[in-house]
Amino acid sequence: xxxxxxxxxxxxxxxxxxxxxxxxxxxxxxxxxxxxxxxxxxxxxxxxxxxxxxxxxxxxxxxxxxxxxxxxxxxxxxxxxxxxxxxxxxxxxxxxxxxxxxxxxxxxxxxxxxxxxxxxxxxxxxxxxxxxxxxxxxxxxxxxxxxxxxxxxxxxxxxxxxxxxxxxxxxxxxxxxxxxxxxxxxxxxxxxxxxxxxxxxxxxxxxxxxxxxxxxxxxxxxxxxxxxxxxxxxxxxxxxxxxxxxxxxxxxxxxxxxxxxxxxx
Amino acid sequence: xxxxxxxxxxxxxxxxxxxxxxxxxxxxxxxxxxxxxxxxxxxxxxxxxxxxxxxxxxxxxxxxxxxxxxxxxxxxxxxxxxxxxxxxxxxxxxxxxxxxxxxxxxxxxxxxxxxxxxxxxxxxxxxxxxxxxxxxxxxxxxxxxxxxxxxxxxxxxxxxxxxxxxxxxxxxxxxxxxxxxxxxxxxxxxxxxxxxxxxxxxxxxxxxxxxxxxxxxxxxxxxxxxxxxxxxxxxxxxxxxxxxxxxxxxxxxxxxxxxxxxxxxxxxxxxxxxxxxxxxxxxxxxxxxxxxxxxxxxxxxxxxxxxxxxxxxxxxxxxxxxxxxxxxxxxxxxx
Amino acid sequence: xxxxxxxxxxxxxxxxxxxxxxxxxxxxxxxxxxxxxxxxxxxxxxxxxxxxxxxxxxxxxxxxxxxxxxxxxxxxxxxxxxxxxxxxxxxxxxxxxxxxxxxxxxxxxxxxxxxxxxxxxxxxxxxxxxxxxxxxxxxxxxxxxxxxxxxxxxxxxxxxxxxxxxxxxxxxxxxxxxxxxxxxxxxxxxxxxxxxxxxxxxxxxxxxxxxxxxxxxxxxxxxxxxxxxxxxxxxxxxxxxxxxxxxxxxxxxxxxxxxxxx
Numbered sequence: 001x002x003x004x005x006x007x008x009x010x011x012x013x014x015x016x017x018x019x020x021x022x023x024x025x026x027x028x029x030x031x032x033x034x035x036x037x038x039x040x041x042x043x044x045x046x047x048x049x050x051x052x053x054x055x056x057x058x059x060x061x062x063x064x065x066x067x068x069x070x071x072x073x074x075x076x077x078x079x080x081x082x083x084x085x086x087x088x089x090x091x092x093x094x095x096x097x098x099x100x101x102x103x104x105x106x107x108x109x110x111x112x113x114x115x116x117x118x119x120x121x122x123x124x125x126x127x128x129x130x131x132x133x134x135x136x137x138x139x140x141x142x143x144x145x146x147x148x149x150x151x152x153x154x155x156x157x158x159x160x161x162x163x164x165x166x167x168x169x170x171x172x173x174x175x176x177x178x179x180x181x182x183x184x185x186x187x188x189x190x191x192x193x194x195x196x197x198x199x200x201x202x203x204x205x206x207x208x209x210x211x212x213x214x215x216x217x218x219x220x221x222x223x224x225x226x227x228x229x230x231x232x233x234x235x236x237x238x239x240x241x242x243x244x245x246x247x248x249x250x251x252x253x254x255x256x257x258x259x260x261x262x263x264x265x
Numbered sequence: 266x267x268x269x270x271x272x273x274x275x276x277x278x279x280x281x282x283x284x285x286x287x288x289x290x291x292x293x294x295x296x297x298x299x300x301x302x303x304x305x306x307x308x309x310x311x312x313x314x315x316x317x318x319x320x321x322x323x324x325x326x327x328x329x330x331x332x333x334x335x336x337x338x339x340x341x342x343x344x345x346x347x348x349x350x351x352x353x354x355x356x357x358x359x360x361x362x363x364x365x366x367x368x369x370x371x372x373x374x375x376x377x378x379x380x381x382x383x384x385x386x387x388x389x390x391x392x393x394x395x396x397x398x399x400x401x402x403x404x405x406x407x408x409x410x411x412x413x414x415x416x417x418x419x420x421x422x423x424x425x426x427x428x429x430x431x432x433x434x435x436x437x438x439x440x441x442x443x444x445x446x447x448x449x450x451x452x453x454x455x456x457x458x459x460x461x462x463x464x465x466x467x468x469x470x471x472x473x474x475x476x477x478x479x480x481x482x483x484x485x486x487x488x489x490x491x492x493x494x495x496x497x498x499x500x501x502x503x504x505x506x507x508x509x510x511x512x513x514x515x516x517x518x519x520x521x522x523x524x525x526x527x528x529x530x531x532x533x534x535x536x537x538x539x540x541x542x543x544x545x546x547x548x549x550x551x552x553x554x555x556x557x558x559x560x561x562x563x564x565x566x567x568x569x570x571x572x573x574x575x576x577x578x579x580x581x582x583x584x585x586x587x588x589x590x591x592x593x594x595x596x597x598x599x600x
Numbered sequence: 601x602x603x604x605x606x607x608x609x610x611x612x613x614x615x616x617x618x619x620x621x622x623x624x625x626x627x628x629x630x631x632x633x634x635x636x637x638x639x640x641x642x643x644x645x646x647x648x649x650x651x652x653x654x655x656x657x658x659x660x661x662x663x664x665x666x667x668x669x670x671x672x673x674x675x676x677x678x679x680x681x682x683x684x685x686x687x688x689x690x691x692x693x694x695x696x697x698x699x700x701x702x703x704x705x706x707x708x709x710x711x712x713x714x715x716x717x718x719x720x721x722x723x724x725x726x727x728x729x730x731x732x733x734x735x736x737x738x739x740x741x742x743x744x745x746x747x748x749x750x751x752x753x754x755x756x757x758x759x760x761x762x763x764x765x766x767x768x769x770x771x772x773x774x775x776x777x778x779x780x781x782x783x784x785x786x787x788x789x790x791x792x793x794x795x796x797x798x799x800x801x802x803x804x805x806x807x808x809x810x811x812x813x814x815x816x817x818x819x820x821x822x823x824x825x826x827x828x829x830x831x832x833x834x835x836x837x838x839x840x841x842x843x844x845x846x847x848x849x850x851x852x853x854x855x856x857x858x859x860x861x862x
Contacts, residue, residue, distance in 0.1 A: 007389050015377035018418075025773025033780050040789050044643065047650050047794050052642035095373050097338045098366050099390055100358040176621065180628040187635050195642035200634070258340055258354075261278055262333055 001105070008109035016114070023115065031118030034071075038063060038126050041190075052195040057133030058222055059191060064127025065146070065214045066189040069153025070182070071119035077158045079111030080165035081174070088168045094262055103257050104250060107165070134222070142221050145235050149217035152242035153189065156210050157182060159242075159249035166249070166256035185210040194227050201228070209241040267311035268349060268442065268474055269335070275343035275498075276305040276330050304330040306498030308344070314441070317468045317475040319489035319506075327498040328478040332446050335476070336366050349441060362391065365435030365473075369447035372431055374419045380430050381415040384437060391438035398437060405433035408463055425456035432463065436473070443467070445477035449484055461487045510582065515558050516542060518581040519565050521551040524574035538568050549576075604701050608709030626718050630725045633666040637730050651793040657820060658791070660733035663726030664816035665788050670714035670722070671747075672707075672754040673812045674788050675779045680762035681771060693854060700759075700847055707755040715747065733820050742828055743818040749835035750815035753807065756842035757782060763846070766853040781806070787813035807838040 016023055041063060045056040054062075084107060087093050096106045136142070164178035185208065193201055193215040204211030216235035219226060226232070279299040305327040312318055322328050333339040334346060337353035337360050346353055353360045366373070374383040388398045406412050409429040414422055422430065428448065435443060448464070449457040461484065467473045479485060485492060485506065492509060494502040502509060535553065536544050540560025545552040555565050562580050569575060637659045644655035653661065668674070680703065683689040693699055726732035735743065761778040765771050783789055786808035795803055803809055814831045817823050823831050 004389050007386060011375055011378055011382060011386055014382075015375065018377055019770060022770035022773055025770075026776065029773045029776030029780070033776055036780060036784050036789065039784075043790060043794055043796065043799075044639075046796050048643040048647075050643070050645075051639060052645070091371065094333070094338050094368065095371070097357065098336060098361050098373070100362045101390065102358070176624040176628055180631045184628070184631050184635060187632065191639055191642070195638045196635070197638065200638075260339070262338055 004101075005105070005109050008106075009112040012110065012112050013114060027115045027118060030115050031122065034067070034119040035122050037067075037190075038122060052192050053227075054192050055133075057130045058218075058224075060126045060130030060133070061221065062192065062214060062218050063190040064123045064125070064130060065150050065218065066153065066186055067119055067123030067126060069150045069213065070157050070186045071116050071123055072150075072154045073157040073161060074116040074119065075113055076108065077111075077161045078113050078116070079107045079109070080158075080161040083111050084165045085168055085172070085174055088172050091262060093260065097257075097260075104162075104253060136221060137223070145217040145220055148239045149214045149235070152213035152238040153210065155239075155242035155246045156208065156213055157185070159246040160185070160208065162246075162249040162253050166253045169256035169259050169261075181208055181210075189214045193230075205230075209238070209245055212238045212241050214238075266347075266350070268314040268316075269310075269312040269476070270347040271311070271331075271335070271344070272309050272346075273344035274305055274308040274331065274334060274341055274346060275303070276327070276334060276339060277301050277303045277342045303498055305334070305341075308495060308498065308500055310493050310500060310503050312474060312476065314474055315468070315472050316491060317464070317488055318477075319485045319492040320476055320478045320495070321485065321492055322478075322495040326496050328495065329446060331495070332444055332476070332478060336364060336444050337361060362438065363441050365438070365440035365443045367428070367431050367435045367443070367445050367448055369428070369445075369450040372419060372427055373434055374427070374430060376420050377418055379416045379418055380411070380422065383419065383430070383434060387434055387437050393438050397439070401437050401439065402433070405436065408466065409433055409459070425452050425459075428452060428456070428460065429463075432460065436467065440473065442474045442476065445475065445479075447479055447481075448477060449479065449481050457481070457483065464488055514582070515556050516554055517557050517562060519553040519555065519562060519569070520579050520581060521553070521569055521575055522577040523549045523551060524576045525549065526574050532572060534572060535568060538565065541565065603697060604705040607702060607705040611706045611709035612713045622718060626721055629666040629669055629718075629722045633663050633722065633726055634729065636662045637726070651791070652822075653791060653793060656731065656733060657822070659730050660726070660820050661791055661816055663723050663730065663732045664819055665812055666726070667715070667719040667723040668750070668788070668812055668815060670717075670719035671711045671751040672758060673750065673786060673815070674783055676758040676761055676775060676782070678762060678771075678775065680759060681765040684762075684765040690857060693857060699854075700843075700850060703759060704752070704755065707759075708751060711751050711755065712748075715751065735819060735821055739819070739821040742824070743815070745832055746815050746818035746823075746828075746835065749832070749839060750811045752839055753811050753835060753842060754782075756839060756846055757807065757811075760842060760846045760849060763849045763853055766856055782808050782811070785809065786811045787816070807842060810835045810838045 038060075041056075041059065044051075045059075049055070051059055087096075087110075096103055096110075099106060160178060160182050164174040164182075167178075168174055185204070188196065188200070188204060189210055193204070193211045196204075201211060212234055216226075216230065216232055217238060218224075219230075219232045220235045279301050282298045282300050308327070308331060320328055320331065330339065334341050335348065335353060337357045340354045348360060349363055351360045351363075374380065375386065384398075384402060387393075388395070393401075406415070409432065411429060411433060414426050414430075417426075419427065419430070432448070443464075445464075449460055452460070464475060464477075465488065468475050475488075477484070477488065489506055491504065492502065492506050493500060494509075502512075532544070532546065532551070535541065538560070540555045540557075541553055542556055543552075543554040551569075553565060553569070555562075566578065569578075640655060640658040640662060644650070644658070648654065649657075665673070680689070683692065692702065695702075723732065727734055757778075761771075761774065764774055768774065785792075785803045785806045787803070788811075792800065792803050792809055792813050810831075814823070814835060818828065818831060
């Protein structure tokens with residue numbers, strides 16, 4: 001399955017490379033556009049010294065983890081975004097159903113956007129910048145949690161993309177509200193969760209557990225505590241919660257596939 | 266048991282009704298009203314291994330919907346399908362390994378990549394052993410003349426080339442059944458003929474069962490020994506093409522080339538002949554259309570020979586167009 | 601003139617038809633407005649003014665930027681590009697009207713409608729939940745020309761970039777770059793007052809601050825008297841430049857269409 005994935009993704013990348021000039025332009029453009037997000041953070045900290053008691057380096061870790069987890073999904077999971085919408089509009093999903101592999105796997109393998117690498121690199125840069133600026137007493141648990149945090153974030157973002165795509169089975173278009181969760185979620189998780197209102201905190205700790213993915217793990221990493229009394233141990237629950245979220249979105253996906261109406265007569 | 270077994274198949278779609286007036290969009294967010302559209306009402310038929318069957322009907326009759334259920338794309342709303350003993354939707358992945366599908370308007374190939382790369386990807390997708398894949402590909406390249414454009418990106422292929430490539434792609438994994446939806450649509454005469462010859466060959470020589478929908482009556486005449494006709498989501502005829510002719514093609518035409526020596530004789534008497542429906546004359550050529558339930562070719566020929574001097578004559582079978590039209594126009598109770 | 605008024609009026613009315621997308625867009629803007637507001641509340645934490653902005657100014661500014669998305673101040677709509685790709689542009693070019701005038705009227709009609717409904721509702725949410733600044737009548741009247749000119753400027757810039765589709769096969773990269781320039785240097789992402797040197801100076805010499813920054817500050821009553829007149833003049837200056845450049849480029853594009861037949 002993995003080798004087939006590599007082959008299909010390889011084919012996709014070769015197809016993209018046929019338009020080399022625009023590919024390079026886009027890689028550069030995306031790097032710049034996402035880079036400016038961190039720039040905004042830097043400018044803000046040029047004027048202020050803390051966000052809700054968090055220093056620039058501490059926020060940089062949040063921002064870096066949030067960026068990395070979204071960028072990984074943007075790279076591998078965009079098949080569930082606009083390309084899927086197009087697939088639905090053109091009835092090309094029929095072709096997916098005619099191949100002897102699962103639909104989720106095939107959609108995942110149908111798209112790979114190398115140009116999103118810009119955000120990954122930028123996120124790594126921010127993370128390293130944050131780690132370098134702080135003196136963290138490293139333990140193996142902290143390293144594990146750091147990796148799990150980015151991974152959990154990715155799984156939840158992937159789940160959100162899948163939910164958006166599934167809604168296409170009924171509406172043909174992904175509702176814009178999902179962008180609010182995906183890109184709003186990235187904005188939200190780039191800062192300490194404690195600064196937001198209770199309603200927002202509750203929603204992003206339960207329904208869309210993005211708030212659980214990165215924030216508690218970072219609290220643990222930095223030996224901080226949450227002013228609202230959020231248990232730091234929640235960091236260990238993030239990965240199972242993310243898996244559950246993805247599992248639920250996959251169940252929704254399967255239900256959507258069974259409701260697929262195809263186009264034409 | 267038959268290879269394909271369809272019983273009381275039904276598919277209905279619910280379509281949201283657009284509401285009119287102010288705040289309609291808001292209201293439709295909260296509660297939508299749906300209308301049920303029945304695409305396939307009650308379809309039953311069985312296909313044995315090795316058959317080549319034409320699945321025909323006018324636009325909107327439910328042909329494509331049936332094909333999509335047979336291939337596992339759509340879930341039936343009612344009834345039962347068994348293909349090779351499997352439920353196409355529930356056992357989708359096992360099912361699609363055993364079938365090949367070509368939908369005329371849409372390609373299954375990778376648009377931006379050279380054609381050969383699509384074939385290579387399909388080898389991995391269907392996990393075809395290399396040797397078998399190699400020999401199949403060589404055979405198809407030969408039969409369908411794919412060689413000249415194997416290195417061309419699919420997006421640059423002509424419609425005919427693309428269709429040939431799609432056919433090869435659908436057969437690389439040696440499917441037992443091939444489903445074709447309008448395989449010759451938009452193609453020129455030569456391209457059509459090549460595809461028909463290919464289909465005949467894989468059916469006869471390799472025993473591939475073929476189910477096809479088409480609007481091209483040439484396809485039907487050349488390819489299908491058996492046809493299943495549907496209209497309004499129900500089967501209205503299922504049987505041999507010849508029997509269809511027999512049953513609905515009552516009219517025959519006698520074409521007579523007159524001897525110039527007999528040209529001057531009046532022919533109007535023939536019009537009054539029992540069973541003759543129409544009479545046309547163009548120079549020396551005379552065309553008499555008669556109903557073979559009311560008279561026989563022999564009687565008509567005898568009558569003509571009596572009135573004039575005949576140089577040559579032939580009896581024309583009715584074209585399939587006429588038959589199909591006759592069926593659609595006939596009152597449904599009469600069928 | 602009558603023709604262009606009609607075009608504007610039609611597109612104003614047409615904008616009323618997509619209600620569902622409208623509400624979704626509004627909620628998305630409001631959600632981002634809330635998230636960014638919380639960040640400002642968290643950075644100020646009892647501090648007074650920073651670079652001339654109190655916490656309330658900063659939060660009001662955030663809601664104003666979200667409201668100005670409705671006039672196209674955040675990113676460029678590829679509407680003209682779409683007609684170039686589809687070939688519809690050829691018909692539009694051959695009609696007996698000023699092509700530029702047609703697009704200006706259409707854009708102004710639609711965007712002003714958006715500002716009036718979507719923009720003001722977004723801002724209203726900010727007022728209700730974050731106590732965003734409510735301008736008095738005099739400030740509002742003074743801000744109106746600035747808002748109008750900002751709308752015109754956002755359009756003129758977008759039109760200029762869209763025209764590139766006449767020459768380029770794929771404009772994704774250019775669009776990204778152009779959007780970045782506008783959203784960053786207009787003060788959409790954060791107030792220009794917070795910019796350090798040399799970014800502040802660069803922003804000062806670019807046309808983008810005449811869009812979001814000037815419109816938001818006028819609305820928030822941060823500009824008055826001479827500063828306000830100066831702001832109007834700045835907007836007018838850049839409007840002349842961008843519209844002039846647009847017309848010139850359009851003429852070149854038309855020559856290209858005539859030679860190549862689209």
